Amino acid sequence: MDLFGEEPKVETEDAEAFSGLAEPEENLPTLKHPRQMAFCLGHDDVEKHLFELVESGRMPHGLIFAGQKGIGKATMAYRLARYLLKERPDENQGGMFADDAPLPADFGMAPDEPTFRRVASGGHPEFMNIERAYDSSTNKYKDNVPVDEIRKVPGFLRMTSSNGGWRVVIIDDADTMNRNAQNALLKVLEEPPKKTVLILVTHRLGALIPTIRSRTQLIHFQPLKEHNLASLLQEQNYGLHAEDLKTLAQLSEGSIGKAVEYVEHNALETLSEILELLSKHPKWDWPSIHAIADNLAGRGQDQNYKTFTDLFKWLFARLCVIKARNINADQLILNSEAIKGLVTNSSLEQLLEICENLHKHFDKVKYANLDKRQGVLGAFSLISA
Numbered sequence: 001m002d003l004f005g006e007e008p009k010v011e012t013e014d015a016e017a018f019s020g021l022a023e024p025e026e027n028l029p030t031l032k033h034p035r036q037m038a039f040c041l042g043h044d045d046v047e048k049h050l051f052e053l054v055e056s057g058r059m060p061h062g063l064i065f066a067g068q069k070g071i072g073k074a075t076m077a078y079r080l081a082r083y084l085l086k087e088r089p090d091e092n093q094g095g096m097f098a099d100d101a102p103l104p105a106d107f108g109m110a111p112d113e114p115t116f117r118r119v120a121s122g123g124h125p126e127f128m129n130i131e132r133a134y135d136s137s138t139n140k141y142k143d144n145v146p147v148d149e150i151r152k153v154p155g156f157l158r159m160t161s162s163n164g165g166w167r168v169v170i171i172d173d174a175d176t177m178n179r180n181a182q183n184a185l186l187k188v189l190e191e192p193p194k195k196t197v198l199i200l201v202t203h204r205l206g207a208l209i210p211t212i213r214s215r216t217q218l219i220h221f222q223p224l225k226e227h228n229l230a231s232l233l234q235e236q237n238y239g240l241h242a243e244d245l246k247t248l249a250q251l252s253e254g255s256i257g258k259a260v261e262y263v264e265h266n267a268l269e270t271l272s273e274i275l276e277l278l279s280k281h282p283k284w285d286w287p288s289i290h291a292i293a294d295n296l297a298g299r300g301q302d303q304n305y306k307t308f309t310d311l312f313k314w315l316f317a318r319l320c321v322i323k324a325r326n327i328n329a330d331q332l333i334l335n336s337e338a339i340k341g342l343v344t345n346s347s348l349e350q351l352l353e354i355c356e357n358l359h360k361h362f363d364k365v366k367y368a369n370l371d372k373r374q375g376v377l378g379a380f381s382l383i384s385a
Contacts, residue, residue, distance in 0.1 A: 034074035035120045038111050042228040043072055046219060047106055050080055060217040061192035067221030069203040070257020077170045077199045079107040084166040084197060085126055086115045126165060128156050131172040145173055147181040154188040157196040167196045174200035175207035182209050189215040223254020232256050238263050265307045274311060281341055282384055293376035305372050309362045312379055316355045323348045357382045
């Protein structure tokens, strides 16, 4: 049974991941930047498909890796890039290896191999990666992939490889490219040079213009399963209990990136505070609500405020699902007293309206740059409206 009393649709191994504490998968290192990751959990089918494309000589010149943020798309892109760029003494026209050379089982490569190190450091001459720049003054990434960097891609791909091998470009957060940046890629996709691959990693497929989508092969990535999340989180030495792991799996919805973000910004504690405050509904404990609002509006609290708003929206979206599926409130196990009243005493229409109004409210505070304190106070006022 999940946090809200629903029977989760998971495989046996998923359930075992939260029985006591699952044994972490062997040799699972800590999480790093995708270019430094030597493994990629949960996407074996994708890797098998890409492997077959390479070895059959059918590798497209353009690929879109699409799916939820933080599930391993960029990690897989780097795995593919390293495999293509690996130097080999003898290659066939139709495949990566000589006829008498043993085929590997996947894209795996040891971190101490020269190709791995050169790609990770950004020093491989046949490889280019482009991503949003990090602004150290604001501690945030820029909103867009820079168009000036995108304009370098066609020229780079048209250069001849030094060893006659592949040239590879990875563009992360490709959905943040503006129209000019995307148009700059079209020429190379329309007339791609031989043995070149352009990999676009995107969290919002609809943000890419149709002409780019029509000239590339789309690879869908599914959210990670709970046992994969459990293994990854346990290996990070966060000291999480089985119930914490289960809660994070529910909150992150299959994204290890989101799960790690939640751990590092105390999401479990924030969720407990929200549920404690909701347990007072409709007679709010306004002094406690004001205290939380004052704290989240303080300097340096931007990420904690974001965590609060994300959890608030997620929670009421889940309540709508519970009401729609007519789940018995007595079966709820996550702070049931805080939830039972809202589920029992509210209609589905009321919960849907609250959910919609919360999204509009938090968006207005964000995009109009309003006081975050009012963002918190207004959320509780909307529930009582």
